[in-house]
Amino acid sequence: MSSQVKQNKYRDYHEQNDINNTLKLREIITTLPGFCRDFFLGIKDTTSTRTRLAYAYDLRIFFEFLHETNPACRKTEIEEFDIRILDMLKPMDITEYLDYLTYYVKDGETITNDERGKQRKLSSLRSMYNYFYRTEMIEKNPAALVEMPKLHSKEIIRLDIDEVARLLDNVESGENLTKKQMEFHEKTKIRDLALMTLLLGTGIRVSECVGLDINDVDFNNNGILIKRKGGYEQIVYFGDEVEAVLREYMEERGHVIAQSGHEQALFLSLQNRRISVRSVEKLVKKYAMTVTTLKKITPHKLRSTYGTNLYNETGDIYLVADVLGHKDVNTTKKHYAAQDRNRLRMAANAVKLRES
Numbered sequence: 001m002s003s004q005v006k007q008n009k010y011r012d013y014h015e016q017n018d019i020n021n022t023l024k025l026r027e028i029i030t031t032l033p034g035f036c037r038d039f040f041l042g043i044k045d046t047t048s049t050r051t052r053l054a055y056a057y058d059l060r061i062f063f064e065f066l067h068e069t070n071p072a073c074r075k076t077e078i079e080e081f082d083i084r085i086l087d088m089l090k091p092m093d094i095t096e097y098l099d100y101l102t103y104y105v106k107d108g109e110t111i112t113n114d115e116r117g118k119q120r121k122l123s124s125l126r127s128m129y130n131y132f133y134r135t136e137m138i139e140k141n142p143a144a145l146v147e148m149p150k151l152h153s154k155e156i157i158r159l160d161i162d163e164v165a166r167l168l169d170n171v172e173s174g175e176n177l178t179k180k181q182m183e184f185h186e187k188t189k190i191r192d193l194a195l196m197t198l199l200l201g202t203g204i205r206v207s208e209c210v211g212l213d214i215n216d217v218d219f220n221n222n223g224i225l226i227k228r229k230g231g232y233e234q235i236v237y238f239g240d241e242v243e244a245v246l247r248e249y250m251e252e253r254g255h256v257i258a259q260s261g262h263e264q265a266l267f268l269s270l271q272n273r274r275i276s277v278r279s280v281e282k283l284v285k286k287y288a289m290t291v292t293t294l295k296k297i298t299p300h301k302l303r304s305t306y307g308t309n310l311y312n313e314t315g316d317i318y319l320v321a322d323v324l325g326h327k328d329v330n331t332t333k334k335h336y337a338a339q340d341r342n343r344l345r346m347a348a349n350a351v352k353l354r355e356s
Contacts (some may be wrong), residue, residue, distance in 0.1 A: 005250065011290075013211050013213070013274070014211065014227055014231075017049075017050075018048075018053065019051045021049035021050055021052070021053045022049055024039065024053055025049065025052055025053050025056050026138050028056040028060060029055065029056060029141070030076065030079070031060055031079065031302070032059060032060060032063060032079070032194050033054065033063060033077065033078060033079060033080070033081035033082075033083070033085075034077065034080075034081075035061060035081075035082075035083040035132075035137075036056075036128070037040055037107075038058070038132075039128050039131050040055075042131050043127070043131060043136070044054075045098060045164070048229075048231075054120070054124070054202065055124045055128070057204045058120065058121045058124070058125070059124055059128060060241045061101075062121070062124075062125055063078045063081065063119065064078065064106075065097050065100055066078075066081075066097075068086070068094075069100070070087065070093070071084065071086070071282070074328065079329050080209070083132065083137060083138065084138075086129065086138050086140075086300065087138050087140050088134060088144055089188060090142055091142045091143075091145040091146050093142070094122070094125065094142055094143055095146055097125075098118050098121075098122060098146070098149065098327065098338075100185055101113040101117065102119060112207065113185070114133060115149040115150060115151050115152060116151060118149040119148055119149050119151065122143070122146065122148060122149070126143045126144060128142065129141050129143040130144070130256065131141075140189070146247060149351070154161065156300055156304050156308070156335060157295050157296065157297070157301050157304070158304045158305040158308050159288075159291070159292075159297065159301070159302070159305045160237075162290060163291050164200060164305065166290075167200075167287060167290070167291045167327055168193065168197060168200070170290040170291065171192050171193045171196050171286060171287050172189060172193050174186075174189065175191075175288075175289035175290065176291075177286070179291060181286060184270070188270065189268065190245075190249050191249055191252070191253075191267060191268070192287070193245050193248075193249070193282060194246050194249035194267075195209065195243045195275075195280065195283070196284070196287065196302075197241060197242050197245045197268055198224075198238070198242055198245075198247075198284075199284075199299060199302045199303070199306075200247065200302050200305060200306055201238050201239060201241060201242040201306070202224070202236050202237075202238050202242065202306065202323075203236075203302075203303045203306035203307055203310070203323060203324050204226055204236055204298075204303070204313035205299070205303065205325075206277050206280050206281065206299035206300070207229075207277055208226040208227065209267070209275055209299075210226060210267060210274060210275050210276060210280060211226070211227060212226065212266040212267065213264040213265060214250070214253065214264055214265075214266050214267055215264065216266065217246060218235075219243065219247065221235075221237070221244075222237055222238050222239070222242075222243055223235045223236060223237045224236050224238065225240070228325045230327070234325060235288070236323065241242075253266070256268060256278075258272045258273070259271070259272050259273050260273045263355070265279075270328070278297055279300060281298060284298060284299050285298070286295060286296065304335070305331070306323055306324075306336065307320055307323075310323060317329060317332055317333055320332050
């Protein structure tokens with residue numbers, strides 16, 4: 001397959017996501033103050049559509065908070081807010097906003113945010129303030145004066161080695177599934193085993209997995225071509241166990257007639273359309289429940305499981321970072337710091353000074 005054809009193929013799937021995000025963004029922008037259009041146009045060349053959409057959702061919450069709680073904003077519709085309102089706010093106003101995010105009710109639904117959620121929303125706010133401050137459209141930048149909420153470290157949830165084995169066994173056999181789940185198992189078990197083994201055997205993201213096309217699988221080199229966050233392509237290699245289940249699935253896949261527009265998709269739903277991220281999340285949850293009810297297992301936890309196993313086997317944090325597609329090795333170090341501490345403890349007794 002030529003490079004040009006590959007680029008066109010990726011445009012079909014990945015650019016469709018960009019189109020969907022762009023349409024959602026345009027819809028949300030109509031509910032924001034008019035000056036926000038300048039912000040989103042200004043960051044268009046340096047951010048992804050997914051990032052801009054996340055900013056838009058976060059900023060809408062912020063302006064709704066101002067409209068509900070700030071006397072100066074209550075009399076004006078959000079869409080009519082003047083940019084001068086940003087200069088009126090003080091750091092304490094933003095601190096109160098972060099406190100509000102802890103617990104609030106919207107449309108009858110209770111919404112909560114932990115430190116990570118607050119961090120993300122403050123980052124969105126800082127991005128907007130930084131843009132308008134840098135372009136000299138405002139004189140003050142109170143968001144820059146508010147400290148980021150401190151993250152409390154959490155233990156990374158992952159599957160143990162024996163849990164991985166039992167999980168894949170159950171995917172293959174259907175053991176511990178409900179009667180209703182078993183009705184679908186015979187139809188999907190080959191696909192499910194290939195998908196779960198691929199996630200556990202390569203550590204790719206769920207979005208990268210559902211974006212795979214048939215021609216992205218190269219059995220000559222045992223590799224898959226994926227598109228990483230940020231848009232760059234990378235070949236990720238897989239071992240013999242992944243190869244075996246992928247070959248079996250590819251044999252089955254060759255007999256399936258996909259719906260129009262989904263002919264090249266590697267993993268299909270029961271409707272013969274490209275499987276969605278949400279469907280994979282449900283699939284992982286269903287099978288994980290057959291192994292453990294104490295751990296909340298998601299596709300990202302399967303990724304963590306792979307990263308942990310790879311690091312334990314190689315001890316090479318840079319290799320793990322590269323395979324997982326982390327641009328900054330510090331991100332990888334942060335996630336696998338516990339393994340580093342265990343190695344340091346082992347080192348304490350590794351060298352014997354005197355024979356006992």
